[in-house]
Amino acid sequence: MTMKQLLDSGAHFGHQTRRWNPKMKRFIFTDRNGIYIIDLQQTLTYIDKAYEFVKETVAHGGTILFVGTKKQAQESIADEATRVGMPYVNQRWLGGMLTNFTTVHKRLLRLKELESMEQTGGFEGRTKKEILMLTREKTKLERTLGGIRDMAKVPSAVWIVDTNKEHLAVSEARKLNIPVVAILDTNCDPDLVDYPIPGNDDAIRSAALLTRVVASAVAEGLQARAGRSNDAEAKPDASAEPLAEWEQELLAQSATADGITEGGPEAPREAVAEADSKLAEAPADVADAEKQA
Known part of the structure; x- marks a missing residue:
């Protein structure tokens, strides 16, 4: 991850002051034209x-539940x-x-x-009204719970x-002492997050970039777990669960799809200079348009 990637995604733009x-x-x-600039360093x-x-x-x-x-x-x-x-949960968070x-x-x-009934002909012999219901x-359950269909227990x-929008998810995680990793925009409460990442949570590119970083960390963790699984016969590790077959397949896919580049950050002053130039090109009202209240 580099400073330029963060700047290009607009991760440095906070909310209005x-x-x-x-x-x-x-x-x-600092702040520019009434908008806070997040310290990308x-x-x-x-x-x-x-x-x-x-x-x-x-x-x-462990497992990571993605919420947005x-x-x-x-x-x-x-x-x-x-x-x-x-x-993942990307539609509506259900209380509890x-x-x-x-x-x-x-x-x-x-x-x-x-789903099994539909695939095996379990709907046959029923009235049209029963099939419709x-x-x-099924459609309603797929929309609200489809992303967690294979989650057998609460996430790690x-x-x-x-x-702010996902305050119910944050509250429930804290009640169960489940660590929270989250983007912190300038209107958020850092006390509620265990592993904060200061950044813009309203811009599509910023949210996508940071979510991709977390997914890449998951992929690397899966690879490490696979390595431990291969060594399990020689030296069993009770703390690590072996990879399932579907997880093995995902490793090959994520290895090619993972486009996050490695590299040292640019100097913070240079980054702010770039941010200033971007702000100069975009008036305050344009920059603020990226912030979806």
């Missing part, structure tokens, strides 16, 4: 910490989570999805039951885009 959380002050470099540092945490969590058999229901994040959340075989997972799991079993039920950690 009148809409901010004072607790975010330490992550703000800190962003790079926190990306490294979050990346290492996610990688180690997955390497030891706002329009700007829905596509990248689904694409990146699917790429590395992790569960973590704290009442037993009930949610029953709904997942119902979804699989309906069953189809609607959650990745969240926009902690």
Whole structure:
């Protein structure tokens, strides 16, 4: 990850100065034309910490739940989570999805039951009204729970885009002591996040880039877990679960799809100079247009 990638994605743009959380002050470099500019040097540092945490969590058999229901994040959340075989929520967060997972799991079993009925001819012999009701039920369950259909237990950690919008997910994770990894925009509360990444959570490119970084950490963790699995006969490691066959296949796919480049960050002053030039080209109202309130 480089400073230029962050700048190109617009990760440095915060909210307007009148809409901010004072607790975010330490992550703000300056303000330009009434818009806060996030310190991307800190962003790079926190990306490294979050990346290492996610990688180690997955390497030891953990799962990461990707959460992002706002329009700007829905596509990248689904694409990146699917790429590395992790569960995701990109439509609507159902209350109790973590704290009442037993009930949610029953709904997942119902979804699989309906899918099995449809595939094996279980709908045959029923009235049109019954088939319509069953189809609607399946569609509704797919829309709300499709991303977590294979999640057998609560996740080891959650990745969240926009902690304000996903406050229910944050609250439930904290109640269960599940670590929260999230983008911190200038209107967020850093006290609620265990592994923060200061950045723009409203721009599509920024959310997609940071979500891809987390997915890449997951992919690296899966590779590490695969290595440990290969050595299990010589030296068993009870803390790491072996890779499932579908996870082995995902490794090959993610290795080619992973386009995050490695490289040292640029000097922070140079980065801010680039940010200034971008702001000069785009008036305050244009820059603020990227911020979807």
